[in-house]
Amino acid sequence: MEIKYKSTDSALIANLSGELDECTAEYVRMSLDTVLSDLRLSSPAKVVLDFGSVTFMDSTGIGVLLGRYNKFSKQGIEIAIKNASGHVDRILKMTGIYEIMPKIS
Amino acid sequence: MEGIQFENKFKLEIDARLENEGFIRSMVTAFAVQINPTLSEINDIKTAVSEAITNSIVHGYNGKAGKITVVVGIKQKLIDITIIDNGVGIDDIERAKQPFFTTRAKDERSGMGFTLMESFMDSLSVKNNPDGGLIVNMTKAIN
Structure with a gap:
């Protein structure tokens, strides 16, 4: 799992690539927490998680997303998800993640 | 599933370590390829196995050393997976x-592991192991 960040005028884009499971979850938590904590200085802010290159995700990934939502939504940070496809998209839909982190195109 | 005479079967005993999750997923799905699953069915199996293994490592052993046994059998278009x-x-x-x-919840667990196993497989049986621990059995018919 690797995360690359890119700032645009409207949002911070986090490009995730690889497998999001129990083995890689801690890296994802730490990376997102470090970067999103800095964003608080300029809140309200928007973060887009680009799942286009995530090749596998299980319920551990859902826990990671819920954790980031609980931590950062109260600080005015909006998190959205884009480009999740196939199996990953199905899990995000099934677990209701898109209700709190909208799916954008 | 008890009582099935499998045409092909493998058994793997492996350390309960997070680093082994991807390997176990790959082993099971590579074995399943012989009954020609679709990509979607492979992902279903992969996810269900990942959930069961995570449960063993995180809940069962809680980070302590231990072993996980994976038994996979195939009969015609049915795959039967047991994780002990x-x-x-x-x-x-x-x-x-x-x-x-x-x-x-404090550890950011979603509590969706068994739900995903049930959703992605045709059957799920979860029993406490008489020797201590857990036995998870799942089957899926490949279309």
């Missing part, structure tokens, strides 16, 4: 299977 650990088992299995139920 010797961890702490589960006190109330029916409750643990409820969506979003977790005893570890």
Whole structure:
């Protein structure tokens, strides 16, 4: 799992690539927490998680997303998800993640 | 599933370590390829196996050393997967299977592991192991 960040005028884009499971979850938590904590200085802010290159995700990934939502939504940070496809998209839909982190195109 | 005479079968005993999750997923799905699953069916199996293994490592052994046994059998278009650990088992299995139920919300657990296993496989059986730990059995018919 690797995360690359890119700032645009409207949002911070986090490009995730690889497998999001129990083995890689801690890296994802730490990376997102470090970067999103800095964003608080300029809140309200928007973060887009680009799942286009995530090749596998299980319920551990859902826990990671819920954790980031609980931590950062109260600080005015909006998190959205884009480009999740196939199996990953199905899990995000099934677990209701898109209700709190909208799916954008 | 008890009582089935499998045409092909493998058994793997491996350390309960997070680093082995991807390997176990790959082993099981590589074995399943002989009954020609679709990509979607492969992902279903991969996810269900990942959930069961995570449960063994995180809940069963809680980070302590232990072994996980994976037994996979194939008969015609059916794949049967059993994952056994010797961890702490589960006190109330029916409750643990409820969506979003977790005893570890603080650890950012979603409580969706058994729900995903049930959704992605055709059958799921979860039993405490008489020797201590948990036995998870799942089957899926490949279309």
